[in-house]
Amino acid sequence: MxxxxxxxxxxxxxxxxxxxxxxxxxxxxxxxxxxxxxxxxxxxxPSPHAVQAMAQAAGDAWMYGDPEVHELRAAIAAHHGVTPAHVVAGEGIDGLLGYLVRLLVGAGDAVVTSDGAYPTFNFHVAGFGGTLHRVPYRDDREDPEALVAKAAAVGAKLVYFANPDNPMGSWHDAATVERMVAAMPEGCVLLLDEAYADLAPAGAVPAIAADDPRVIRMRTFSKGYGLAGLRVGYAIGAPDLVRAFDKVRNHFGLGRVAQAGAIAALADQxxxxxxxxxxxxxxxxxxxxxxxxxxxxxxxxxxxxxxxxxxxxxxxxxxxxxxxxxxxxxxxxxxxxxxxxxxxxxxxxxxxxxxxxxxxxxxxxxxx
Amino acid sequence: MxxxxxxxxxxxxxxxxxxxxxxxxxxxxxxxxxxxxxxxxxxxxPSPHAVQAMAQAAGDAWMYGDPEVHELRAAIAAHHGVTPAHVVAGEGIDGLLGYLVRLLVGAGDAVVTSDGAYPTFNFHVAGFGGTLHRVPYRDDREDPEALVAKAAAVGAKLVYFANPDNPMGSWHDAATVERMVAAMPEGCVLLLDEAYADLAPAGAVPAIAADDPRVIRMRTFSKGYGLAGLRVGYAIGAPDLVRAFDKVRNHFGLGRVAQAGAIAALADQxxxxxxxxxxxxxxxxxxxxxxxxxxxxxxxxxxxxxxxxxxxxxxxxxxxxxxxxxxxxxxxxxxxxxxxxxxxxxxxxxxxxxxxxxxxxxxxxxxx
The missing domain is CATH 3.90.1150.10 (Aspartate Aminotransferase, domain 1)
Incomplete structure (x- = not known):
C-alpha cells in the first residue's frame, strides 16, 4: 500500500x-x-469577571459559539471606534496570521519580515509556499525604512512588523509607524502585529484609519488580558480584507466559552x-x-x-x-x-x- | 491605492x-x-465534571495550552487502544478537516464526497483548489461502492464518508465500512467522519487498524460529549499522516480550557x-x-x-x-x-x- x-x-x-x-x-x-x-x-x-464568564459559559458549552462572533466583534469595534465590519476574530493571532497569509500568499510570492521576528509568521509563510525576505534588526529594533525598501525591491504582498516588538521588547513611536504605512508600496499590506499594544506606553500606538487598505492590525487577549489559554485574537482592517477571512476561516473555531471570556475581559478595562x-x-x-x-x-x-x-x-x-x-x-x-x-x-x-x-x-x- | x-x-x-x-x-x-x-x-x-474542569481551568487561562496536547492525546489514545502517535487533536473536526485537505489537496486534485454531505468539507476542498466529485446518496444513505468506484475513476486523493451520516442519520454496518477501506484505490485516503459514532448502535463502528494508511477517522467532543462550544475534535490515523498535521496546524489552537474540558469529558464515560x-x-x-x-x-x-x-x-x-x-x-x-x-x-x-x-x-x- x-x-x-x-x-x-x-x-x-x-x-x-x-x-x-x-x-x-x-x-x-x-x-x-x-x-x-x-x-x-x-x-x-485574567479579570475575575472573565473567569466568572468562562465558568458560566462552561455550563452552556453544549451550544456552538456564534460563527459570526457578533457580540464580541461589536464590543471590539466599540472599544476601538470602528465598525464590526472592520473586525475579524479568530483562534489567536496565530490563527489569524495563517488565514491572512493564506489569502495573500501563494507559491513564490514575496513576503518581508525582520530576521529574528515572530517564528510563527514565518511558519505560515513557508506553509503556503511564500518566499520570505528578511531584513536585519537595527539597534535591537525593527527597521521600518529597511522593511519598506525591501518590500518595494522584491514586490512583496505582505510585510510583517510588530510594534511593540517581540522578542526584543523595543518599539517605535506612532509617527514612525504612520510614516511606514504611508510609504507602503502599491498593493502591499502591512501586517501590524500589536499583540503587546495593550501594555505599551502612550505614543507607541499609531492612529490608523480603519478603512486604510494598506494595513491590518492584529490584537490579542493572550497578553494584557491574560487569556493565552483561551485563544482569542482579532484583526482590524478595511472591510474588504476583513470580509475575505470568511472565505477561509474555521467559522465555528471560536467557541462559546472563548467568546464569553473575551467579552468579559474587554469590558474590564x-x-x-x-x-x-x-x-x-x-x-x-x-x-x-x-x-x-x-x-x-x-x-x-x-x-x-x-x-x-x-x-x-x-x-x-x-x-x-x-x-x-x-x-x-x-x-x-x-x-x-x-x-x-x-x-x-x-x-x-x-x-x-x-x-x-x-x-x-x-x-x-x-x-x- | x-x-x-x-x-x-x-x-x-x-x-x-x-x-x-x-x-x-x-x-x-x-x-x-x-x-x-x-x-x-x-x-x-456536558458532563458536570467537564463543566467543573473548565471552570477551574478558567482561572489558569493566562497560560497557553500545551501545544503538544500531551495529556488529552494520551487519554484519547488509551480510550481507543492506540498510541498518542496515532492521535492529533484540533479545533473541532472542522479545523482538522481543513488541515487534512490542506495536506493532501492542491489545485485540481480530485476529491470525492456524497452529494448533500457535510458542506464544511466541501468548503475546505474548494478553499484549497481541489476538484470535488459528488456521488448521489442511495436510499438516503451514502453509497460506499459508488464512492470507491468514483475515487478510482477520477484518481481521487481523498474520499469523505460519514458514518453515521449527517444530514440523513443513516449508517452502514462495520463490515461494510471495513470493505470500503479495503477497496480504497492506491494512494487514496478515506476520511471517515465519525462525529456521531459515540451515539451509534453497536455494530456501526468498524474496527480499523490504527496504522492503516488508507483511512483517517475523525471524532469530536461536540456531539455525544456535549461540548460543541469548546471546539475540540481529534483524528486517529497512521503516525506518518498524523505527524504531518504538525506541518500546518495552529500549534496553540487548542487552549488550556478546551484541553481541560475534553480530558474531563472523556473520563466521564x-x-x-x-x-x-x-x-x-x-x-x-x-x-x-x-x-x-x-x-x-x-x-x-x-x-x-x-x-x-x-x-x-x-x-x-x-x-x-x-x-x-x-x-x-x-x-x-x-x-x-x-x-x-x-x-x-x-x-x-x-x-x-x-x-x-x-x-x-x-x-x-x-x-x-
Whole structure:
C-alpha cells in the first residue's frame, strides 16, 4: 500500500514546530518549573469577571459559539471606534496570521519580515509556499525604512512588523509607524502585529484609519488580558480584507466559552489598567535583577524584558539552559546578534524572586 | 491605492459561509428560539465534571495550552487502544478537516464526497483548489461502492464518508465500512467522519487498524460529549499522516480550557452512556411526533432524526421556515432529493414539547 499523496508543498515542509511548550520541557525534566517566565503570558491572570464568564459559559458549552462572533466583534469595534465590519476574530493571532497569509500568499510570492521576528509568521509563510525576505534588526529594533525598501525591491504582498516588538521588547513611536504605512508600496499590506499594544506606553500606538487598505492590525487577549489559554485574537482592517477571512476561516473555531471570556475581559478595562501598572513594576524589578548580575536590560514596551547577556549566542544559550534546569522557564531570540539576549516575562513578586535566586547560579555556571 | 493582492485562488472563492448560526437568525427575528434543535448539539449538556474542569481551568487561562496536547492525546489514545502517535487533536473536526485537505489537496486534485454531505468539507476542498466529485446518496444513505468506484475513476486523493451520516442519520454496518477501506484505490485516503459514532448502535463502528494508511477517522467532543462550544475534535490515523498535521496546524489552537474540558469529558464515560440513552428516547419521541403529523421519520444512528416531509424540497423548506418563525431552530439537507426532509436534533422533553406544539402549525401553514 502506498501512503497518502501529500501535495508537493506539504511534502516539502519540515516537521519542525515553531515553539516547544514549557509542558514538554517539564515532562522531559520530570518536574514543574518554579517560575513560568518564558511565553510572555500574564502571570497577573485574567479579570475575575472573565473567569466568572468562562465558568458560566462552561455550563452552556453544549451550544456552538456564534460563527459570526457578533457580540464580541461589536464590543471590539466599540472599544476601538470602528465598525464590526472592520473586525475579524479568530483562534489567536496565530490563527489569524495563517488565514491572512493564506489569502495573500501563494507559491513564490514575496513576503518581508525582520530576521529574528515572530517564528510563527514565518511558519505560515513557508506553509503556503511564500518566499520570505528578511531584513536585519537595527539597534535591537525593527527597521521600518529597511522593511519598506525591501518590500518595494522584491514586490512583496505582505510585510510583517510588530510594534511593540517581540522578542526584543523595543518599539517605535506612532509617527514612525504612520510614516511606514504611508510609504507602503502599491498593493502591499502591512501586517501590524500589536499583540503587546495593550501594555505599551502612550505614543507607541499609531492612529490608523480603519478603512486604510494598506494595513491590518492584529490584537490579542493572550497578553494584557491574560487569556493565552483561551485563544482569542482579532484583526482590524478595511472591510474588504476583513470580509475575505470568511472565505477561509474555521467559522465555528471560536467557541462559546472563548467568546464569553473575551467579552468579559474587554469590558474590564480597569483590570487591564491594573495589569499594565504591575507590568511596569515587574519590568523595573527584572531590570534591577539583571543589573545586579551585571547584565543589561533593554528598554521594553511589553510584558517582558529582553536582557543582554553581554557575550555571544552560545553564552546566552548557556545562561538560558542554566535557568531552565534550575526551574526558570525563559526563552531567547533565535537569530544573531539578537541571540546574545534572553527574554524574561513579567511575573509576580514570587516568580521574580525565583529568578533573582537562580540567575546568579545560572550565570556562574555559564561562565564556568 | 490598490487593495490587497489576493491569491488567484482566494480571489476566486465565494464569500458564502457553510452555515448561518442560530444566533444570526435570532438577531434577525428579534427574539430567541424556543427550542434549539438545528445544529445537532447535545441539549443534555456536558458532563458536570467537564463543566467543573473548565471552570477551574478558567482561572489558569493566562497560560497557553500545551501545544503538544500531551495529556488529552494520551487519554484519547488509551480510550481507543492506540498510541498518542496515532492521535492529533484540533479545533473541532472542522479545523482538522481543513488541515487534512490542506495536506493532501492542491489545485485540481480530485476529491470525492456524497452529494448533500457535510458542506464544511466541501468548503475546505474548494478553499484549497481541489476538484470535488459528488456521488448521489442511495436510499438516503451514502453509497460506499459508488464512492470507491468514483475515487478510482477520477484518481481521487481523498474520499469523505460519514458514518453515521449527517444530514440523513443513516449508517452502514462495520463490515461494510471495513470493505470500503479495503477497496480504497492506491494512494487514496478515506476520511471517515465519525462525529456521531459515540451515539451509534453497536455494530456501526468498524474496527480499523490504527496504522492503516488508507483511512483517517475523525471524532469530536461536540456531539455525544456535549461540548460543541469548546471546539475540540481529534483524528486517529497512521503516525506518518498524523505527524504531518504538525506541518500546518495552529500549534496553540487548542487552549488550556478546551484541553481541560475534553480530558474531563472523556473520563466521564458514564455521562456519555446516560446521554446515549437519552438520545435513544428523544429519537423515539421525535419519531412519534413526526408520525402523529403524518410525516415519516428516517432511522437514525445519531443525535438527530431526519424527517421526510413527503413532498418536494420547496414544501420541506416551507415547513422549515414555519418552524423557525415559530421559534423552533431546525435545519435541512441542502440537496435534492434529500431536501424533502427536515433534520431535528434530539432534545429534552421541554424542547420536544415545543416541537410537538409547533410542527402541526408549521405543516398547516406549509400546506397553505
Amino acid at each position: 502506498t501512503g497518502p499523496r501529500f501535495t508537493p508543498l506539504a511534502a516539502s515542509l519540515p516537521a519542525t514546530v515553531p515553539f516547544v511548550g514549557p509542558e514538554a520541557q517539564e515532562r522531559r525534566m520530570g518536574r514543574a518549573f518554579g517560575a513560568r517566565l518564558g511565553a510572555n503570558e500574564s502571570l497577573f491572570g 480597569a483590570w487591564l489598567a491594573g495589569v499594565k501598572a504591575k507590568v511596569v513594576e515587574a519590568r523595573d524589578r527584572i531590570a534591577v535583577i539583571a543589573g545586579a548580575n551585571g547584565l543589561r536590560p533593554l528598554p521594553s514596551a511589553t510584558n517582558f524584558v529582553t536582557v543582554d547577556c553581554g557575550r555571544d549566542g552560545d553564552f546566552a544559550r548557556r545562561v538560558l539552559g542554566g535557568l531552565i534546569e534550575r526551574g526558570v522557564f525563559v526563552r531567547m531570540p533565535g537569530v544573531a546578534p539578537l541571540d546574545r539576549c534572553i527574554r524574561i516575562s513579567c511575573g509576580r513578586e514570587a516568580d521574580l524572586a525565583v529568578l533573582a535566586e537562580m540567575l546568579p547560579l545560572a550565570l556562574k555556571a555559564a561562565r564556568g | 490598490t487593495g490587497p493582492r489576493f491569491t488567484p485562488l482566494a480571489a476566486s472563492l465565494p464569500a458564502t459561509v457553510p452555515f448561518v448560526g442560530p444566533e444570526a437568525q435570532e438577531r434577525r427575528m428579534g427574539r430567541a428560539f424556543g427550542a434549539r434543535l438545528g445544529a445537532n448539539e447535545s441539549l443534555f449538556g 458514564a455521562w456519555l452512556a446516560g446521554v446515549k440513552a437519552k438520545v435513544v428516547e428523544a429519537r423515539d419521541r421525535i419519531a412519534v411526533i413526526a408520525g402523529a403529523n403524518g410525516l415519516r421519520p428516517l432511522p437514525s444512528a445519531t443525535n438527530f432524526v431526519t424527517v421526510d416531509c413527503g413532498r418536494d424540497g420547496d414544501f420541506a423548506r416551507r415547513v422549515l421556515g414555519g418552524l423557525i418563525e415559530r421559534g423552533v431552530f431546525v435545519r435541512m439537507p441542502g440537496v435534492a432529493p434529500l431536501d424533502r426532509c427536515i433534520r431535528i436534533s434530539c432534545g429534552r422533553e421541554a424542547d420536544l414539547a415545543v416541537l410537538a406544539e409547533m410542527l402541526p402549525l408549521a405543516l398547516k401553514a406549509a400546506r397553505g
